[in-house]
Amino acid sequence: MSPEQHDTPKWIPLWSSLSFLLRSGTLIGWSLALTLATVLLTWLGFLLTTGLIDSLTGSFLTAEPARDGLLGWLKYSGWWLATMLFFFISRVISFFVAFLLAYTLTSPFYSFLSGAAEKRFLGDAYEDDDGLSVAGICRDLFEGLKIAGFGLVVTVFALLISFVPLFGQLTVIFLYTCYATLMFIDYPASRKRWSLGRKLSWLRRHLAASLRLGFLPAVIGMIPVVNVLFMALLFPLLTVHATLNFCRIERARATGHESPGNAKPTPA
Secondary structure (H helix, E strand, O other): OOHHHOOOOOOOOHHHHHHHHHOOHHHHHHHHHHHHHHHHHHHHHHHHHHHHHHHHHHHHHHOOOOOOHHHHHHHHHHHHHHHHHHHHHHHHHHHHHHHHHHHHHHHHHHHHHHHHHHHHHHHHHOOOOOOOOHHHHHHHHHHHHHHHHHHHHHHHHHHHHOOOOOHHHHHHHHHHHHHHHHHHHHHHHHHOOOOHHHHHHHHHHOHHHHHHHHHHHHHHHOOOOHHHHHHHHHHHHHHHHHHHHHHHHHHHHHHOOOOOOOOOOOOO
């Protein structure tokens, strides 16, 4: 039996990850700073994106048809419904694009947060990397761009398949769950110089763990408007949570003979 086929190590629940984060002043400081940066960058990106969309579609949105007679009212009703749908969809897309922009720009610093959590979790077993450097920041930005680009592909595919009743909606939830997990494991995996293909292989190999890690952020991400605020607030915690479980799984896989649940977070 290969190392990948061993039983998954004991799961670290979200509340344990929260307790782990709150016992470290460094992790709390980075989390607060990244939350603020994510909110500001997302909001700025949202304003820029919606401004661009409105400037390109303003003539349609302001060209209210006349309401003369039955035909006029039918045209007006159709125009009003199309305007409302367009407004809703354009805002949801704008939020998503803005969040991906914020995610890409803050990736190097979330990677640092993930590394700090991993170092505290593994203690002496932690393998140090290059730390925060110009080369590391450029590498993290490039990885963030790849993940964001992959997210756009997933979004387009999810939009197309969502029209299939039931199966389409379940597939969309599954895709967004896996993609959310990919975003979070990208931080510890990129420090190990993993390629995007290897990260996707990890998702397939540890599908149950991937679904557990990505389900909550995927559900939050599908709530219009408030999704960005909630994701910005929870993103640091979810980053730490995914890092701890990723490290536990990889540590058990690397040692092979290690029994689940042996590794524990280092004390504060």
